[in-house]
Amino acid sequence: MRNIHSVLPACLANVTKTYDEHVVALREISLDIHPGELTALLGPNGAGKTTAVKLLLGLAAPTTGIARVFNADPRDAANRARTGAMLQVARVPETLRVREHIALFSAYYPDPMPFAQVVAAAGLGGIESKKFGELSGGQKQRVLFALAICGNPDLLILDEPTVGLDVEARRGLWTQIRAFVEHGKSVLLTTHYLEEADALADRVVVIARGRIIAQGSPAEIKSHASGKRIRVRTRLALDEIRALPFVTSATNGGGTIEITTASSDEVLRTLLARDASLADIEITSAGLEEAFLAMTSGAQAPAPVRTGDAPVVHQK
Amino acid sequence: MKMLKIHLLEAKYEFFKVMRVPGFVVPTVLFPLIFYVFFGVALGHQRVPGSVMLGKYLIATYGTFGVIGVSLFGFGVYVAIERGQGWLQVKRTTPMPISAYFVAKMIMAMLFSTIIIIGLFILGAVSGNGVIPIVEAMKLMAVLIPGAITFCAAGLAVGYFAGPNSASGIVNLIYIPMSFLSGLWIPIWVLPKAIQKIALFLPGFHLSQIALGVIGAGRGGSMLPHVIFLIVATAIFLAIAYAGYRRDEGKMYG
Numbered sequence: 001m002r003n004i005h006s007v008l009p010a011c012l013a014n015v016t017k018t019y020d021e022h023v024v025a026l027r028e029i030s031l032d033i034h035p036g037e038l039t040a041l042l043g044p045n046g047a048g049k050t051t052a053v054k055l056l057l058g059l060a061a062p063t064t065g066i067a068r069v070f071n072a073d074p075r076d077a078a079n080r081a082r083t084g085a086m087l088q089v090a091r092v093p094e095t096l097r098v099r100e101h102i103a104l105f106s107a108y109y110p111d112p113m114p115f116a117q118v119v120a121a122a123g124l125g126g127i128e129s130k131k132f133g134e135l136s137g138g139q140k141q142r143v144l145f146a147l148a149i150c151g152n153p154d155l156l157i158l159d160e161p162t163v164g165l166d167v168e169a170r171r172g173l174w175t176q177i178r179a180f181v182e183h184g185k186s187v188l189l190t191t192h193y194l195e196e197a198d199a200l201a202d203r204v205v206v207i208a209r210g211r212i213i214a215q216g217s218p219a220e221i222k223s224h225a226s227g228k229r230i231r232v233r234t235r236l237a238l239d240e241i242r243a244l245p246f247v248t249s250a251t252n253g254g255g256t257i258e259i260t261t262a263s264s265d266e267v268l269r270t271l272l273a274r275d276a277s278l279a280d281i282e283i284t285s286a287g288l289e290e291a292f293l294a295m296t297s298g299a300q301a302p303a304p305v306r307t308g309d310a311p312v313v314h315q316k
Numbered sequence: 317m318k319m320l321k322i323h324l325l326e327a328k329y330e331f332f333k334v335m336r337v338p339g340f341v342v343p344t345v346l347f348p349l350i351f352y353v354f355f356g357v358a359l360g361h362q363r364v365p366g367s368v369m370l371g372k373y374l375i376a377t378y379g380t381f382g383v384i385g386v387s388l389f390g391f392g393v394y395v396a397i398e399r400g401q402g403w404l405q406v407k408r409t410t411p412m413p414i415s416a417y418f419v420a421k422m423i424m425a426m427l428f429s430t431i432i433i434i435g436l437f438i439l440g441a442v443s444g445n446g447v448i449p450i451v452e453a454m455k456l457m458a459v460l461i462p463g464a465i466t467f468c469a470a471g472l473a474v475g476y477f478a479g480p481n482s483a484s485g486i487v488n489l490i491y492i493p494m495s496f497l498s499g500l501w502i503p504i505w506v507l508p509k510a511i512q513k514i515a516l517f518l519p520g521f522h523l524s525q526i527a528l529g530v531i532g533a534g535r536g537g538s539m540l541p542h543v544i545f546l547i548v549a550t551a552i553f554l555a556i557a558y559a560g561y562r563r564d565e566g567k568m569y570g
Contacts, residue, residue, distance in 0.1 A: 057409045058409075059405055059408060059409065077411060080409065080410060080411040081411045083409065084409075085406070085409040087402060087405060087406050087409070088402065089401065089402035089403055089405070089406050090401035090402050091397065091401035091402070091403060091480075092403055092406075093333050093398075093403065095332070095333050095334075095335075095336035095337055096329060096332060096333050100329055100332065103325070103329075104325055104326065104329050105410060107321060107322055107325050108322060108410045108411045108412045109410070109411060110318075110411075131336070144406075147406070151410070151411075
């Protein structure tokens with residue numbers, strides 16, 4: 001007897017996915033979705049998030065590497081019954097009513113949620129009899145969420161569930177997603193909003209240009225992304241700088257040291273006190289989103305940050 | 317039982333879905349009936365030379381026209397849209413058997429075909445130009461409704477190769493000329509000889525010939541060549557559709 005709790009709900013192992021032989025969507029990605037956790041796959045548009053989702057849903061096969069869901073092929077009938085998905089879809093049949101969409105999708109699954117429970121969980125009370133085409137953007141996304149959860153899945157995959165929604169609608173859907181996670185289900189959510197990953201996730205995996213560039217708790221990712229970046233020429237050793245208070249990370253970048261920090265003032269004061277010859281000081285001040293973009297935009301990306309088993313990120 | 321239930325429920329909602337789209341119902345269901353009013357009711361008291369009344373003759377041809385419309389549009393346009401705009405992919409993530417998707421559309425096309433044929437029976441009977449005995453009516457339905465399969469296959473082939481925006485135009489380009497050239501609007505024997513030759517290569521013509529045959533308005537001769545033509549055409553359309561399906565799957569799993 002295998003222990004069901006030891007089985008990973010979903011994983012990608014060394015997966016590379018190329019389209020049309022030269023467009024590389026994912027490069028050597030390894031990603032685990034842990035049971036009972038909400039994992040956010042965070043990255044800008046075109047990072048490879050939707051490709052990762054398609055691989056885990058069996059809508060595409062890896063070029064190399066392995067995609068597994070509940071330790072089996074994602075396309076297995078049993079996996080289809082245990083997995084719910086919310087995809088980015090350009091057009092949903094608009095003339096069917098909300099209750100009809102839910103009734104049909106519920107019938108596909110062996111053990112669906114009762115209709116009333118689906119309506120409550122997706123916040124669809126009062127609009128069950130409306131046609132899909134009559135709904136607002138936020139309501140439409142909630143219906144797609146309802147279709148993803150109506151089969152009572154153990155694994156829920158949400159591909160950019162709140163993209164294009166206004167703040168209020170986005171927060172509404174967050175409430176529904178949070179409630180679902182509280183039932184101990186495993187969720188993979190893709191997003192390009194750091195705020196969304198922070199609000200919902202137990203663990204954040206940052207992806208850019210098909211590679212995983214950072215992963216950790218939302219707090220870790222946020223501190224990393226929210227920090228300012230100082231670039232200086234100094235005779236201080238890298239290890240000495242890393243040990244300073246408020247320093248998140250420090251890397252050697254061709255003659256200059258690049259320091260990520262939560263407090264540039266404190267770090268600069270210390271650096272100046274210890275090294276009177278400090279020169280070429282450059283501070284990049286960035287808001288959350290800007291810092292995140294800097295982190296995910298290719299050439300300037302810092303070395304991958306790993307947390308958990310290898311504590312390279314120093315939390316202060 | 318579960319599988320049967322999924323197929324039937326899928327068919328039910330497929331029917332509801334298209335029934336509520338005026339852009340589907342008006343051209344596919346109302347046009348055959350309106351055409352029949354123009355030609356069958358207004359002119360149908362004339363007698364087809366050596367045969368039945370024109371009003372009765374046109375029930376078979378407009379019935380064929382109706383069956384072709386719902387089948388081509390129901391498959392061609394909706395498969396192209398649902399495939400091209402992501403909805404089919406959403407369904408593929410569920411345990412829905414893919415057969416339910418296709419069977420539902422076929423049942424939908426057959427239900428609409430039945431509605432059109434019954435509508436034509438009523439118009440024929442009320443006008444007095446196309447009174448069809450019950451046995452002939454049953455035979456006509458038994459020909460036309462399964463006849464939808466050929467055009468469902470043709471629609472499926474279009475749906476797997478056309479884009480979501482172009483599918484409707486492509487279906488119209490097939491539907492309207494083929495209906496005319498097959499003698500479904502104006503009886504084939506009125507049309508020029510050249511068109512009568514073209515008709516021999518069109519599935520619409522062959523289905524209408526079988527339909528005319530069972531209500532005593534045929535040209536005589538064996539039904540077998542028509543049946544064989546339709547079976548071969550269906551096989552070709554399915555092969556094309558399957559190639560498109562494989563191409564799609566290849567994109568997904570390749």
